[in-house]
Amino acid sequence: MLDMAILGLLEERDLHGYEIRRQLRDHLGLLANVSFGSIYPALTRLEKSGAVVATEGGSTGSDPGTTAAAPPTGSLSGELAVLRARRHTGTRARRGKKVYRITDAGRQLFGELLADASSADDARSFSLRLAFARHLAPQARLSLLERRRALLVQRQGESESARPDLDPYARSVVQHTADGVARDISWLDSLIASERAGLAGARIEPVR
Amino acid sequence: MLDMAILGLLEERDLHGYEIRRQLRDHLGLLANVSFGSIYPALTRLEKSGAVVATEGGSTGSDPGTTAAAPPTGSLSGELAVLRARRHTGTRARRGKKVYRITDAGRQLFGELLADASSADDARSFSLRLAFARHLAPQARLSLLERRRALLVQRQGESESARPDLDPYARSVVQHTADGVARDISWLDSLIASERAGLAGARIEPVR
């Protein structure tokens, strides 16, 4: 799940770990407050699998590009980038800011993860998929939305609404959750509608 | 988090693992679709720490009830309980249905977990706490609600609403999430209001 998120962000631009977390927090809704204890291991394993490469963003003065997008490494400095290797020695070396770039293999992996129908059960990974939906074909997009909707409708049916045996607090939680599901469904309805409209001719972007 | 949930359910009545999962799923809102890979280890560690005791509920054919409440260890049984030890041998022993009962230590632990102000950051554990709020003192209940509200308001402030730079899909997700937060806040408002009303004299149960 995190892998998909990271790859999706890296499709846009090169990033380092800290920045990835920020984007996940700000962009992709507040629910995803991912911990560093997840991000760095994820980056390591993505690197090991060849989906991304780490370019030591030690900032070598040059590289004026990095425009807006890539993490701003101030300016003139860089010289000591390599010293990191000797970090444990007395020499104070600049801790390297590792900037990650997605590879072709990574782009392919992202495509697979995004399209994979299974494992979209939880709200988090659905939201994530939807946030990256522009990378999907219109058809895949539509079926993503419809699968999700079907799932929620099913759950709605399973829960006998408003059991009176629960105490007021528990009942309130259950009710609030149920309301949330209903709200999600109508949200999906509007997305599905505008998606269909988009399919039938002119592009109309999703409402809301 | 799971520990609190399990203890809370066991306060009500004795249960076995499978039943715990069902209650978590049905009662405490659909969000908590907890896996067995979490429940059984949790039960084991609670047992090891002395918060619960397992009473081998062997079920020998009887037990037509399954009556609502306690896990139906119907009646006369016990005989083959010990056979479980030889499970790997040829003898087919009934796989024991382990029924767990909360201890005094467990009840105390539950009280501590429930009251502990920290670690209520995520929606799941907040909902869980609230669902068990009847075990809290009115004051603690109120401050639980207020802390949660403050947290959500803060998040609401931090997210610059509706950033236009996002593509429509991501924007829709962010917007929907933000709406959800607003909805949560007004839910909390109504809970807080009725809680205050309850404090000031007569008992009025929470609305909704």
Place this chain on the structure above:
DNA sequence: CATCGCTATATCGAACCGATATAATCATCC
């Protein structure tokens, strides 16, 4: 009576979280 589906327990590896340590950079105030 065979097979299917539900109840039930259990375990394994991988993912994920929260806390913590470490460091460099930057702002600010004295």
Place this chain on the structure above:
DNA sequence: GGATGATTATATCGGTTCGATATAGCGATG
């Protein structure tokens, strides 16, 4: 100018949780 604190940044550790899978008894249906 230099102490102090906030922010940016990487990393690791222990423990919890998840998802998949294996096992097995039991009731119903055909």
